[in-house]
Amino acid sequence: MSNDAAFVEFQRVQKSYDGEVLVVKDLNLSLPKGEFLTMLGPSGSGKTTCLMMLAGFETATHGEIMLDGRPINNIPPHKRGIGMVFQNYALFPHMTVAENLSFPLEVRKMGKDQREEKVKRALDMVQMGAFGSRRPAQLSGGQQQRIALARALVFEPELVLMDEPLGALDKQLREHMQFEITRLAHELGITTVYVTHDQTEALTMSDRVAVFDDGRIQQLAPPDLLYEEPENSFVAQFIGENNTLEGVVKSIDGDSCVVTLDDGSEIDAKPVNVHNAGERTKVSIRPERVEFNKDRLHADAHTLKATVKEFIYMGDVFRFRLSVAGNDDFIIKTRNAPDAVKLHPGQEVEIGWLAQDCRALDA
């Protein structure tokens, strides 16, 4: 074991379905007990596959998966004791809600009284105590979701896997359920692996987020670091709104560097994935970190000329689309504050930023 604290651990795991394409390439991941980890990534990036390998429904083509220090490659799914919540809830349609919940207890040969007691507690936990005698088809999507959650938790597993459990819910219910799930996970101290391709969900719920792309973890970090310090341009673009400018590193000076953009203008940036002058790079800057009030910048900061293309009113924020250094989709955001400056289409402005807010990443 590489890490004594690890509860779940993937060691150099690879997976191929057809013997030709690796769907999961060299996955290394370890999470301690009680952590809420989210796998986030575009469709087809291998998230479900990872989850299914952990649950035992797919076998890893190569590598080792450890649960609580034991390799589980040869343990059948029903002996792994992992709770699961599926995207379509997978509530058994021919059983009532209470029977659904009591099923995992029955197969554990638990006595009737104890079963009823636990089912009741689980239903109360998701505020569905009055629905025990209904069939799943008689419940709304959100209610079914809660029952699915209760069913995954009722046999007190130490690890719970959830594959896009909120995918089918509307926005308001989603937000409510996000809160419920995190609350329960923390209260019960369960280790959770949660799959989603909704980044807000990932950022708001998780202790750490693993960003998947192309069968690899592109970055594994707590939400704030993921947003503020993306390690490569995929993560920068995938998480949140992001502006990208392309150019060549002119000079590096410790914690900051100067990048010459393709149209010849120069900007300040923080070197993250670049190490030498002359390398090509994509610089990434968040819309809310762009400044067009010169007073707030360093005196010697580089600035760029920009033309306002569009103004979008979004209530709490103003959103402007600018044309900057050949990029017509450069977005900036300002808060709708009493002193907010309103720019008008056609207006010319000078924009700049603090070097540490602009990250020079891989090309």
Add this chain to the structure above:
Amino acid sequence: MTDASQNAGPMLAADGTPLKQSLARSLRRQKLRALLLIAPLLLFVLFSFIIPIASMLFRSVENGIVEKTLPLTVVALETWDEKSGELPDEAVYDAFVRDMIVAVSEKKHTRLGSRLNYEEPGISSLFRKTGRKIRKWDPEADAPFKEKLIDAEKGWGDVENWRVIKTHSRNVTPGYFLAAVDLRLTPDGVAAQPEEKQILVKLFGRTLFMSLIITGSCILLAYPVSYLLATLPMRVSNLLMILVLLPFWTSLLVRTSAWKVMLQQQGVINETLVWLGLVADDARLVIINNQIGTIVAMTHILLPFMILPMYSVMQTIPQSYTRAAKSMGATNWTTFWRIYFPQSIPGIGAGSILVFILAIGYYITPEIVGGTKGVFISNRIAYHISSSLNWGLAAALGTILLAVVMLLYWCYDKIVGIDNVKLG
């Protein structure tokens, strides 16, 4: 409260007409169009199916022949008390001779003879012989007829024959239906058929019983195949599907005959068993021309009708159910029995109904491989239609078969619920 009571009347559309009415009007055009589209099929089905079937069913109770052939006699017999044990009086004989002379000239008396023969064996020859003898009689000059007719044919001096005619002179008769369940209508009321003629109830029983066995063996054989079809990867399951459907592309007759080749005493199976030494040469298995032959061949032939509905139901059972069950700690068997199987029941139900109903009315296969012990009620119906020409009995048997199917269907609906049946 007051608002609600004001709204209690019919809802009105914008122009003040009741909403229901204007909705009906707007839907009428649509309905007409739909009707036009199905009209050709409807007419075809009406003329080639519904009307013939209805007339067939009507035949099962229709009995106009006695009154049509012997109109005067039927009227004259009305005043005769058949329980008195005495022969009818001269008026009846007179009417009978007049009717017969007309019937003979129209050659209708033999048909009546065979009709009444179903009820009273021997009466058909009485009619034939009488016909030959009274052809030349003159209804006016040769009267009175009572003595004369009895002299000509002793049978007319037998009260029993007159009672048969009177009993069956009504236009509508339960006689065929009674015959279909091994009963008969005698002048003294409903009685059992003679022992040696009681075969139909047994045949019905055998048909139902063997259809049940066939349905059962189809379920057993089809379930694993359907499961494989529904769970294997697309490429493999398509191949398997072709194998399942292959029999559909072969003629039914060819398939049944193939079973003859397989099952006969000198057939493939027996030869193999003898060659392997499992069966002695002089004790070859009798597995054709009996019930085993019918069951084996029909199970094979009806299997696709079980597999297809099962497959289409199983295909809709998401894998996530079984995965969920296993993640909760259920073993493979528990998962199957508690989760998968209950959800596949609609498929079993649909397949069973289909196979059972097809089996119960099956004809060709039992005819070819069933011998005498393995035939079904439909073979008897065919016999009455094409050989004995007792269409009334055939129609009654058919009607009973139809009623049994409907009854089973109704029971099934009550127990399983027809909404739970999915054919795809």
